[in-house]
Structures are given as C-alpha cells and as structure tokens.
Amino acid sequence: MxxxxxxxxxxxxxxxxxxxxxxxxxxxxxxxxxxxxxxxxxxxxxxxxxxxxxxxxxxxxxxxxxxxxxxxxxxxxxxxxxxxxxxxxxxxxxxxxxxxxxxxxxxxxxxxxxxxxxxxxxxxxxxxxxxxxxxxxxxxxxxxxxxxxxxxxxxxxxxxxxxxxxxxxxxxxxxxxxxxxxxxxxxxxAGLATPDSLQQHYTVVPLDKKLDVLWSFVKSHLQCKTLVFLSACKQVRFVFETFRRLHPGVPLLHLHGKQKQATRLAVYRKFTRSKHAVLFATDIAARGLDFPAVDWVVQVDAPEDAETYIHRVGRTARYESAGNALLFLCPSEEEGMCRALEGKGVTVEKTKIRASKTQSIENMLQKLAFQDPEVKYLGQRAFVSYMRSVYLQKDKSIFKLEELPAEAFAASLGLPGAPKIKFLSREIAKKKKNAQRIVPGTDNQQVSEVAPHESSDEEESEESGDEEEGQESGSEAEGSRASRPPEEAKGSAKPSKTNGVRTKYDRMFERKNQNILSAHYTKLVDHGADSEEEDDFITLKRADHELPGAGLPESHNLSKRKLKAGESKKAMLKYKGAPTKLVFDDEGRAHELYEMQDPEEVFKGGEREVAEAGKKYVQEERGKLMERDVLDKAEAREKKREKKRKRKEREKGAPGDDAYLGPSVQPLPEDDGYESPEFELPSASDSEDEAAPPPPKRSKKAPNSRPERNTSPELNNLEDEEELALRMLRSRR
Incomplete structure (x- = not known):
C-alpha cells in the first residue's frame, strides 16, 4: 500500500x-x-x-x-x-x-x-x-x-x-x-507537493514566439506521450486545427469543456491507450486523471496559481514512475510565478531554448488563414479568449495585460491584424471618465493626463473580428468627417485631441446621418466605428433603453406578430419540447400519461402465447364488426321507410305537408251569362249554342294556374264584369 x-x-x-x-x-x-x-x-x-x-x-x-x-x-x-x-x-x-x-x-x-x-x-x-x-x-x-x-x-x-x-x-x-x-x-x-522523480523546468518565451517553440518541441519529441495545457477552449481548438493541417508526424488529440460528452470520453480513452500522442487540453484534464506513461507535461499558458501548477504536472511522474514538466512564461510573468511556486515549496529550474533549433511557423499559419476562413476565425477567437483570460486573472502581479504585445501575438497566429476587444475599450473609457481634466480657456495646468485612446485594433469584434472591415469602417468615418462643411465644423467648437477634451456636443455633431435619424432610433443603433473610436461609455444599448412599456414584462414590448408566432404549437414544441404529464396509480406510483407496457412482461409466455393472443384479438374485433354491421343495416332500413312515407304524403297533398300549396280553385260554371264588351259575337241559333263546347277544366297538377276567361254573351252590363273580376281576385288569393 x-x-x-x-x-x-x-x-x-x-x-x-x-x-x-x-x-x-x-x-x-x-x-x-x-x-x-x-x-x-x-x-x-x-x-x-x-x-x-x-x-x-x-x-x-x-x-x-x-x-x-x-x-x-x-x-x-x-x-x-x-x-x-x-x-x-x-x-x-x-x-x-x-x-x-x-x-x-x-x-x-x-x-x-x-x-x-x-x-x-x-x-x-x-x-x-x-x-x-x-x-x-x-x-x-x-x-x-x-x-x-x-x-x-x-x-x-x-x-x-x-x-x-x-x-x-x-x-x-x-x-x-x-x-x-x-x-x-x-x-x-512537508512542503514538497510534487514527487522527486519529476523533472521541472521553465523557460521565458515571448508571447508571439510560444507557438513556434511548441511546434519545435512537438517535432523533436515524436516518440513521446505529451500533454499540452492551454488556458481557453478556443485556443485548444485553434492549435489543434492548425497543427493537424501542418502534419507534425504524431497523433494529435484535443480535450476541452465545449465538446460533447461522447467525444470527451472517446478522446480520454484514445489518449489513455496511445503510446505516442499529443493531447491539447484545458484545465479540465488537470485534476485527478490518470493517463498512463505520460512523458511530458507542457504548459504553454501560465497556470492560474501554484495549486493549478501542481495538479497539471501531477499528470506525469505518477506513483513511482518518472516524468518531465516544462512551463512557458512570458517576461512579465516570470517574477510573480516563481515567487508563487516558491511559496508552495515547488522548485523549478530555468532553461533556455536554442534559437537555432526553433522553427518559425508564422508564415505557414498566415497561409492557412488566407486559404481557409475557418482557420482565420479560430485564430481571432483564440486571440480574444487568451486576452480575456489574462484580463480576468485575479493575481495581477503575474498577469499584466498592458505589457503583452497584442499586435505581435496576432501576427504569430497568422492574422493580418489584432482583432478588436470591446472589454479593453470599456476599461479605457472608464479611465478617461475618471481622469482629471482642465477647463478649456483657462491657464491652469492639467493635473493628470487623460488616458490615451487606444487604437481600435485592440478592441474585440464579436461578430466578425476582421481587420479589413475595421479599416474600411475607419476610412469611411474619416471621409464623413472630411465632407463636413467648414461652417458646421466651426460651429461645433471641436477642440483638437492633443490639447483639449471633446464634449458630448462634439460627439453629437460627429455622428453620421444625424438629420434623418430620430432620437429614439439613434439610441437603438450601434454607430460602429465612429462610436467606438469616440467614447464607448455613452453608447446606449437596446437592453438599457427605456421603452414606454418599461416596468412591464418583456413580452409587452414585442409586436403582436412575434407574440402570436411564439405561442404557436410549432414554436412551443421547438423550444419547450413535447408536453409531459404524470399520473399516479392507486399505490401512489408515478407513471407517464401514455405509457407503453413492458414487452418482456406482456410476451413472457413465448411465441405460442403471442399467437393465441393475436387470434383472440382478431376474434374480438370480428365480433364487434358484425354487431356494428347489424346496427348499420337496421338504421339504413329505417331511413328508407321514412323517405318513402314522406314521398307519399307529398303526393296526397295532406295539410301540414311541405308540398301543400293551399285550397284548389273551383272552375266557373259552364254558362255564367258573360259576354265580352270588346268582341261582339254574332247571334247564333239555339242549336249552335247548345253545340258550343264548354270551357276547358283546370288541370289538377296546376291548381294555381289562371282560369280561362268566360266570354258568355249574357253578361252585358258593367256590374256583371265587376262581379266577375272580384271572383277572379278571390280565387287568386
């Protein structure tokens, strides 16, 4: 033991x-x-x-x-x-x-x-x-x-x-x-936190030369199992992708917290089984992991503190085996880190890297960044991630952001220029805001210098991080300022950057398109290069803007179309997933609302029981179908009888039926004594009168048809005609 x-x-x-x-x-x-x-x-x-x-x-x-x-x-x-x-x-x-x-x-x-x-x-x-x-x-x-x-x-x-x-x-x-x-x-x-079999060394390497030294180390240790520590996930991705494209001649792996769990486990097991490999990792691999036969632990980025250093180098020289550790330190980090390690009882020897044995890969990285936009993007993110990690470190005696060569570091990553870093511009804005200033027009001496405005190349561009875009926006801003009329320039009373302080009115008149933007929209728009080149601390963002619905929930500030789209079933299923519901049985156990039975429990009797259950189910369903067929036939016969009954009632014309059209009109008598006043018929013999045909009778199929006019010669006076007209009107009603 x-x-x-x-x-x-x-x-x-x-x-x-x-x-x-x-x-x-x-x-x-x-x-x-x-x-x-x-x-x-x-x-x-x-x-x-x-x-x-x-x-x-x-x-x-x-x-x-x-x-x-x-x-x-x-x-x-x-x-x-x-x-x-x-x-x-x-x-x-x-x-x-x-x-x-x-x-x-x-x-x-x-x-x-x-x-x-x-x-x-x-x-x-x-x-x-x-x-x-x-x-x-x-x-x-x-x-x-x-x-x-x-x-x-x-x-x-x-x-x-x-x-x-x-x-x-x-x-x-x-x-x-x-x-x-x-x-x-x-x-x-007591006080010895690392084993005696561990050989520990550190070397001072400028920030822009770290990748060159790391590449040279990997090329000279191809038959070793090496674990390389970097400070951020995006750095791990960039170094892995670029070195993989350069083909060093040894298997390369990478491990960081942004990977999926299955990928992390696969990388962990592959590096454990490998005899010769290089694993680029963050501090996720610094604690407790037992990688067998690790020859070298290389720390490209300085650890957070002495405890993290102890855990990193503990991945090699485990139990009774031997191991080696190498730490890269920037010139500004050497003094503070050595003091912290000595406080924990860790002795690290200093060594030097031969410049003649170091191979520069800066030109190769620039070529990769030019040919593949993905490599360029990874380099920009790696640059920003490293600068942020240094900025967030607690021990400022070790990590000094202002002493790092940002431009040279960006060039070493193959980038055409340093991406923009917004948190630096905010820090500069705070310094400028808190610095003491002189009042223009007085002879008083300025007590403290205004913090110099850093170039916009040191600011982070979260969206693109592209140096060329920054230059284009800067030239565009210069052009807009150059095109301003001299009267407006004089009226703005803008002092020069070297001998005065710009006021908010100066910044207001320097904005582009100020004559067409409303005050409300100006607060919502990010003015890009102009606003970043001036003072970032006065830029109002959308989240800080007080709309009329301030104090209400955020949903009150959205349009009705967006609210309706967000409440749709498709959107709810996309962001919230399918709804679930639990029900409880008599014994108090929870079950899902639509829960499938266990197939093993249902069919535990074997194939014979499954076949019998299938036959029983088919018989039950056949019986249900036969019963339903009898009911359907009876219902169809009843509908047929009802239809026949209604048809007979319509033919009879019984009262109360929809086909009943009122009382039938009785025909006029054959000889009612009427004689037309317009057409005087010649007198005829009685025999001829008797032989005259009677008026045609009204058909039963058309009870409402108009009766034919009787032209009897006996109706000669006006009163008879009126009486006939009244009878005809009554019959129509």
Whole structure:
C-alpha cells in the first residue's frame, strides 16, 4: 500500500471522518473506494436497502475514471454501482437510479436528480466521498454542494481527499464534518507537493514566439506521450486545427469543456491507450486523471496559481514512475510565478531554448488563414479568449495585460491584424471618465493626463473580428468627417485631441446621418466605428433603453406578430419540447400519461402465447364488426321507410305537408251569362249554342294556374264584369 492508503484505511474503517492530503499519483482513489466496499459489506447491504455510498467528483472524466476503478475492484461483491454525469440521457439514468447501492456522480447532475427524479432518496446513506474537494468549491459548485448536503442525512461518514487540501475550519464547517482526522501522506517531507522523480523546468518565451517553440518541441519529441495545457477552449481548438493541417508526424488529440460528452470520453480513452500522442487540453484534464506513461507535461499558458501548477504536472511522474514538466512564461510573468511556486515549496529550474533549433511557423499559419476562413476565425477567437483570460486573472502581479504585445501575438497566429476587444475599450473609457481634466480657456495646468485612446485594433469584434472591415469602417468615418462643411465644423467648437477634451456636443455633431435619424432610433443603433473610436461609455444599448412599456414584462414590448408566432404549437414544441404529464396509480406510483407496457412482461409466455393472443384479438374485433354491421343495416332500413312515407304524403297533398300549396280553385260554371264588351259575337241559333263546347277544366297538377276567361254573351252590363273580376281576385288569393 501507498502512504496515504496505509494511514487512512484504519481510520476510515473505524467510521471516522477523514481529511486526506496527498500529492498526485499516490493512490487516493483506492484509499476511499476500499472503505466504501468494506463498510457496506460488513453491514450486509443489499439491493432493498437503497443508496449506501455516494462519491462526488468535480469533472466528468474523473468520475468515469473512479467508476472504472470501482468496477475493477468491486467485481467480487453483489453491490450495484451507477455513474451519473452530465451529457448522458437523463431518462436512462432515472430508470436505474433507484436500484443503485453505490453512486459516482458530478455535483450538477446529482442535484438535478435529487430535485426532479421521483422516488430517488438518500435517507439511508452511509458514506459520502468528496474527491478533489477544493476543486469542487473552486469551480463554482459551493452552492450546489450546500444544496446536496441538505438532502443527505447527518449520521453519515464523510471522506475528503485532494492533492492540495486545506485545513481551514470554515471549509470543514461548511462541509459539515464531525471531528475529522487530518491525514497527510508525507509528514516528514512537508512542503514538497510534487514527487522527486519529476523533472521541472521553465523557460521565458515571448508571447508571439510560444507557438513556434511548441511546434519545435512537438517535432523533436515524436516518440513521446505529451500533454499540452492551454488556458481557453478556443485556443485548444485553434492549435489543434492548425497543427493537424501542418502534419507534425504524431497523433494529435484535443480535450476541452465545449465538446460533447461522447467525444470527451472517446478522446480520454484514445489518449489513455496511445503510446505516442499529443493531447491539447484545458484545465479540465488537470485534476485527478490518470493517463498512463505520460512523458511530458507542457504548459504553454501560465497556470492560474501554484495549486493549478501542481495538479497539471501531477499528470506525469505518477506513483513511482518518472516524468518531465516544462512551463512557458512570458517576461512579465516570470517574477510573480516563481515567487508563487516558491511559496508552495515547488522548485523549478530555468532553461533556455536554442534559437537555432526553433522553427518559425508564422508564415505557414498566415497561409492557412488566407486559404481557409475557418482557420482565420479560430485564430481571432483564440486571440480574444487568451486576452480575456489574462484580463480576468485575479493575481495581477503575474498577469499584466498592458505589457503583452497584442499586435505581435496576432501576427504569430497568422492574422493580418489584432482583432478588436470591446472589454479593453470599456476599461479605457472608464479611465478617461475618471481622469482629471482642465477647463478649456483657462491657464491652469492639467493635473493628470487623460488616458490615451487606444487604437481600435485592440478592441474585440464579436461578430466578425476582421481587420479589413475595421479599416474600411475607419476610412469611411474619416471621409464623413472630411465632407463636413467648414461652417458646421466651426460651429461645433471641436477642440483638437492633443490639447483639449471633446464634449458630448462634439460627439453629437460627429455622428453620421444625424438629420434623418430620430432620437429614439439613434439610441437603438450601434454607430460602429465612429462610436467606438469616440467614447464607448455613452453608447446606449437596446437592453438599457427605456421603452414606454418599461416596468412591464418583456413580452409587452414585442409586436403582436412575434407574440402570436411564439405561442404557436410549432414554436412551443421547438423550444419547450413535447408536453409531459404524470399520473399516479392507486399505490401512489408515478407513471407517464401514455405509457407503453413492458414487452418482456406482456410476451413472457413465448411465441405460442403471442399467437393465441393475436387470434383472440382478431376474434374480438370480428365480433364487434358484425354487431356494428347489424346496427348499420337496421338504421339504413329505417331511413328508407321514412323517405318513402314522406314521398307519399307529398303526393296526397295532406295539410301540414311541405308540398301543400293551399285550397284548389273551383272552375266557373259552364254558362255564367258573360259576354265580352270588346268582341261582339254574332247571334247564333239555339242549336249552335247548345253545340258550343264548354270551357276547358283546370288541370289538377296546376291548381294555381289562371282560369280561362268566360266570354258568355249574357253578361252585358258593367256590374256583371265587376262581379266577375272580384271572383277572379278571390280565387287568386
């Protein structure tokens, strides 16, 4: 056993809380996994007892490594173990979570399961292990860890292990340990945080020469396994893509936090199995990962602090093997970093790089950036990411942004010029705003110089980062100022940049298209090069603008068309996903609303039972169809009878029917004594009168047709004609 295992195992097996501090590669993983298995075995832990031990790791790769070690040493036990990390299917983890006795997890995903997974309980937890506990707190998991501890029982046993463990009483109280025992692996060698078998060197390299030195190092160590640390994800991507196109003659890999989980695991396993390879990585690979047989750890960018340096170089010279470490430092970082390392007891020797052995790749990178726009874009993002990482560092005695050669660094990345960095312009604007100024027209001496305006090339362009576009916009602004009439220039009373301070009125008159833009629209428009070249601190952005709906929800400021489009089913499914609903059975268990049955449970009887179930289903459906067919036929016959009945009623013309058109008109008598006044018929004999045909009778099919006019010669007076007319009118009514 190693020192940390020999000292911590007896204490852990007694049930005491342990604080273990040991340098990297000293066997801390077995120091807490062996007590986990032993304690659960002694207490006869079974599947029905639920979760018994919980191991929390700061990174996914370290959690995977711990889980693999647990599988290798726990194969002789009947415990069930699970791995819960981000980037995997939440549904699959949720189904298996309730059956686990030992769980290895990252803090964020574990808290998500505790809050959302139905039936996941830790009330019976026996042991809690925090690996790399200080890193968990440094990565911003302090609130998450506090929330996790609130879900766990207080009667548990807690084990904390790390290479740079602090013994602060505040940290221990926050992690709620009970009378912990502090165990250090090498009390006789206190202050030595790195093993003796590790050869550590550093070299001073200007920022614009780092990639040249790194390329020369890789070309001269093709038969080695090298781990290269950079400060930002975009730097890792740029170096990997450019070096891959230059074909150094050794396999290249890259690992950073922006990759998907499956890709990260594949890269981790591939580098573990490789004999000769170069892995470009961020600090995600600096903690706890056990890469076998790593020959060199090269730190191109300076670590955040001495603790990060210790963890980085700990990836080599693990346990009893040897290793080498090389640190690149800028001239402005050398003094501060050496002082910080000496404070932690780390001795690093200085070495020099032969200029004759260094190959410059600046021209090759420029050619790649010219031929491939993707490489140029990655270079711009890498430049901005590195400058921001230096700007955000806490220790300003080491990281001095103003002393870095920005233009030369951009040229070393193959860029035609330094991209714009907006956070620098904001910082300059603050300095200019707080600086003391003289009043124009007075003889008083200026107390302090106004902060010089940096060139716009040092500002970040989030959208394009293109140097040519910046030059075009700058020339366009110069042209607009040159085209201003001399009367307007005199009226603006603009002092020169060297002997005065520009006022807000000067800046207002320098804006383009001021005669056509309204005041409201001017606040919403980013004026581009002109506004950036002046004072950025007066630029109003859309988020800060107070619209009439200020104080109301953000949705009140949107148009009706956008609100309606956002409420559509398609938009809701796109951004919110398909709706889900849980229902509870009589026993209180939660189920999805439309839940499929388990095929294994339904068809557990074999093929014969499946065939019988199919035949039974077909017979039931056939019976239902026959019953429905009988009902449909009866309904059709009833409709046919009703239709026939209505047709007969229409033919009879019975009252109350829709076809009834009123009483039929009776025909006039054959001889009513009428004689037409207009046409005097000649007198005829009685025989002829008797032989005269009667007027035609009205047809039954047309009861409302007009009756034919009777021209009887007996109706000679006007009264008879009126009477006839009245009868005809009544018949029409």
């Amino acid at each position: 190693t020192q940390i295992q020999r000292k911590s195992l007896p204490v852990s097996l007694k049930g005491r809380d342990v604080l273990g501090a040991a340098r990297t590669g000293s066997g801390k993983t077995l120091a807490f996994l062996v007590p986990v298995l032993e304690v659960l075995y002694r207490r006869r832990w079974g599947p029905q007892d639920g979760l018994g031990a919980l191991v929390i790791s700061p990174t996914r790769e370290l959690a995977v490594q711990i889980f693999e070690v647990l599988r290798s040493i726990g194969g002789y036990h009947t415990f069930s173990a699970g791995l819960v990390i981000g980037g995997k299917s939440l549904k699959d983890e949720r189904e298996r979570l309730g059956r686990m006795n030992i769980l290895v997890a990252t803090p964020g995903r574990l808290l998500q399961h505790m809050d959302q997974t139905v039936g996941f309980a830790c009330d019976n937890l026996q042991m809690l292990v925090l690996d790399e506990a200080d890193r968990i707190l440094d990565m911003g998991f302090a609130k998450t860890l506090s929330a996790l501890l609130s879900h766990l029982p207080k009667s548990r046993q807690t084990l904390l292990f790390s290479a740079t463990q602090t013994q602060s009483v505040t940290d221990l109280a926050r992690l709620s340990l009970k009378d912990p025992v502090f165990i250090s692996a090498d009390p006789e060698a």
